[in-house]
Amino acid sequence: MIRFFAPALLAFVPASAAIAADPPATPAAVVAAAPASAWRAIAAEDLLVMTIEGGKRVVIQVAPAFAPRHVANIRALARAHWWDGTSINRVQDNYVVQWGDVTEKKPLPPGLSPTSSVDYVRSIANVRLAITPSPSVDAYAPQSGYVDGWPMAMDGDGAWLPHCYGFVGVGRNVSPDAGTGAELYAVNGQAPRQLDRNIAVVGRVIEGMAHLSSLPRGSGELGFYTADEKKVPILSVRLASDLPDVERPRFQAMDVASPSFAAYLHLRANRKDDFYDRPAGGVDLCNAPVPVRAAP
Amino acid sequence: MIRFFAPALLAFVPASAAIAADPPATPAAVVAAAPASAWRAIAAEDLLVMTIEGGKRVVIQVAPAFAPRHVANIRALARAHWWDGTSINRVQDNYVVQWGDVTEKKPLPPGLSPTSSVDYVRSIANVRLAITPSPSVDAYAPQSGYVDGWPMAMDGDGAWLPHCYGFVGVGRNVSPDAGTGAELYAVNGQAPRQLDRNIAVVGRVIEGMAHLSSLPRGSGELGFYTADEKKVPILSVRLASDLPDVERPRFQAMDVASPSFAAYLHLRANRKDDFYDRPAGGVDLCNAPVPVRAAP
Numbered sequence: 001m002i003r004f005f006a007p008a009l010l011a012f013v014p015a016s017a018a019i020a021a022d023p024p025a026t027p028a029a030v031v032a033a034a035p036a037s038a039w040r041a042i043a044a045e046d047l048l049v050m051t052i053e054g055g056k057r058v059v060i061q062v063a064p065a066f067a068p069r070h071v072a073n074i075r076a077l078a079r080a081h082w083w084d085g086t087s088i089n090r091v092q093d094n095y096v097v098q099w100g101d102v103t104e105k106k107p108l109p110p111g112l113s114p115t116s117s118v119d120y121v122r123s124i125a126n127v128r129l130a131i132t133p134s135p136s137v138d139a140y141a142p143q144s145g146y147v148d149g150w151p152m153a154m155d156g157d158g159a160w161l162p163h164c165y166g167f168v169g170v171g172r173n174v175s176p177d178a179g180t181g182a183e184l185y186a187v188n189g190q191a192p193r194q195l196d197r198n199i200a201v202v203g204r205v206i207e208g209m210a211h212l213s214s215l216p217r218g219s220g221e222l223g224f225y226t227a228d229e230k231k232v233p234i235l236s237v238r239l240a241s242d243l244p245d246v247e248r249p250r251f252q253a254m255d256v257a258s259p260s261f262a263a264y265l266h267l268r269a270n271r272k273d274d275f276y277d278r279p280a281g282g283v284d285l286c287n288a289p290v291p292v293r294a295a296p
Numbered sequence: 297m298i299r300f301f302a303p304a305l306l307a308f309v310p311a312s313a314a315i316a317a318d319p320p321a322t323p324a325a326v327v328a329a330a331p332a333s334a335w336r337a338i339a340a341e342d343l344l345v346m347t348i349e350g351g352k353r354v355v356i357q358v359a360p361a362f363a364p365r366h367v368a369n370i371r372a373l374a375r376a377h378w379w380d381g382t383s384i385n386r387v388q389d390n391y392v393v394q395w396g397d398v399t400e401k402k403p404l405p406p407g408l409s410p411t412s413s414v415d416y417v418r419s420i421a422n423v424r425l426a427i428t429p430s431p432s433v434d435a436y437a438p439q440s441g442y443v444d445g446w447p448m449a450m451d452g453d454g455a456w457l458p459h460c461y462g463f464v465g466v467g468r469n470v471s472p473d474a475g476t477g478a479e480l481y482a483v484n485g486q487a488p489r490q491l492d493r494n495i496a497v498v499g500r501v502i503e504g505m506a507h508l509s510s511l512p513r514g515s516g517e518l519g520f521y522t523a524d525e526k527k528v529p530i531l532s533v534r535l536a537s538d539l540p541d542v543e544r545p546r547f548q549a550m551d552v553a554s555p556s557f558a559a560y561l562h563l564r565a566n567r568k569d570d571f572y573d574r575p576a577g578g579v580d581l582c583n584a585p586v587p588v589r590a591a592p
Contacts, residue, residue: 091510093505093506093509093510094461094462094505094509117573136435137433137434137435138433138435139432139433139434139435139576139578139579139580139581139583140576140577140578140579140580164486165390165485165486166390174570174571175570175571175573188485188509189461189485189486189509190460190461190485190486190487190580190582190583191486191580191583192583193576193579193580193583194564194567194572194576194579194583196576197574197576198567198571198572198573198574209389209390210389210512210513213389213390213484213485213509213510213513214387214389214509214510214511214512214513215510216506216510217506217509217510268490271490271494274470274471275470275471275494276490276494277413277471277494278493278494280435280436280489280490280492280493281436282435282436283435283436283489283490284435284436284486284487284489284580285435286486287435287486287487287488287489287490
């Protein structure tokens with residue numbers, strides 16, 4: 001993608017991309033050319049469909065392998081229609097958009113799992129087998145890479161999902177509280193990786209992030225909307241697996257073990273095309289998101 | 297800052313912060329407690345005041361030491377009132393907000409400096425003397441740190457400003473074009489550091505970033521607003537030094553050689569307080585912005 005072309009010059013892009021003899025030279029071209037075998041369907045029970053004011057749809061993919069107890073709670077909350085009628089209550093610039101029950105009095109459904117800080121990090125044993133290493137160093141972890149469709153940070157003991165742009169975590173009070181999953185937030189700026197291992201990351205926004213990131217910032221402390229500011233109504237939150245078949249969104253994530261992902265990752269770290277003269281030679285974990293697409 | 301407290305618990309924060317015997321335990325507390333000697337005034341000729349629709353003010357600090365020819369052009373464009381009546385034409389989620397003359401036909405003022413890719417990187421000689429090293433590794437540069445109020449990436453040959461959140465760069469066409477400075481953009485998501493050394497970074501937004509980051513995303517290619525979408529009018533862009541004294545904004549940036557900045561940087565990399573149990577032990581260059589404040 002030639003991203004800084006002036007609008008009038010955009011007409012050149014398709015022509016340039018159409019030189020069939022060359023291998024794809026940009027990450028976007030690699031993704032567009034990836035064969036069906038490079039894609040894996042995302043399970044319907046891992047898709048949370050949030051509809052906010054104006055009928056705007058935000059789809060979140062949850063990560064049960066990384067946050068099993070929080071994700072179990074989130075599924076139970078969705079099945080109880082618990083978020084219906086709650087709201088987005090906080091938008092702090094370059095940090096998070098946060099939603100849930102602003103009254104803090106709405107009873108939770110029965111049977112939620114207890115959670116603790118143990119849930120922030122997963123045991124390393126099975127992860128090592130499947131990792132696609134990141135090509136670059138990470139300021140926040142001795143090792144990083146991609147596992148089963150997710151970026152991942154890792155040390156000798158465990159693995160955890162990073163707080164990347166669009167990633168969703170669980171609001172909580174001071175330790176030892178680890179949150180139930182009822183209060184959620186999405187990252188809307190530079191990855192606040194200092195939160196890694198201090199809070200549960202449960203998934204990522206895969207559609208409609210712009211509906212959250214373009215919301216007005218709150219003027220209260222920490223970006224909470226004040227009494228004078230309009231909270232954004234949440235109309236409903238459902239698991240895709242609980243929707244009628246015709247209404248279910250269907251998504252695929254790129255297989256991080258595929259040649260397409262390897263080519264994509266290499267190009268994210270080494271841009272060199274009509275626009276880029278000087279490849280960086282590296283890429284931050286949060287700056288090479290796993291490609292996700294609507295199922296064709 | 298205890299950032300994930302539910303709203304009802306915010307009342308605890310001031311009480312906790314008031315335990316006078318303890319040293320400041322959070323980056324925000326260090327900044328709040330920094331003495332006057334830790335702050336340096338930003339020159340009025342380095343402040344670009346952009347007023348957009350609704351009278352919303354966005355203040356950009358330019359970096360003449362890092363991008364002298366582009367900054368000279370930007371000052372000339374502001375003095376010619378060149379941006380008055382232009383517009384914000386592109387908002388791409390998790391990438392950039394871009395503004396300038398959408399018609400691409402508005403004549404530029406005479407006397408602008410020629411630019412080239414040489415302008416993307418500064419000679420290293422003087423920079424080394426003043427660097428405050430980053431405590432962490434950087435995926436995009438062998439060395440990084442802070443110089444004269446700015447974050448900085450560096451290799452054996454040169455130093456350059458990184459594309460961090462809120463940083464402002466110069467739109468251009470394909471190489472060898474290096475842009476005049478008339479087309480500008482601000483980063484609105486995860487730092488797109490692959491652009492470093494491929495494009496001129498000229499400054500950073502120090503006030504009003506939320507006015508840009510909360511704009512509706514464009515639905516056209518690369519996030520450009522389509523013909524059906526409203527471009528955001530730019531009412532005026534002025535250098536603060538050209539404004540009447542009473543209208544001039546006044547800002548200060550923290551001295552990166554001060555003990556306060558060292559304490560701030562240490563805590564950004566090692567959060568440990570009522571909310572954080574597990575310090576990261578590192579911090580990305582773009583996740584420890586140099587503190588800036590309105591002059592008291």
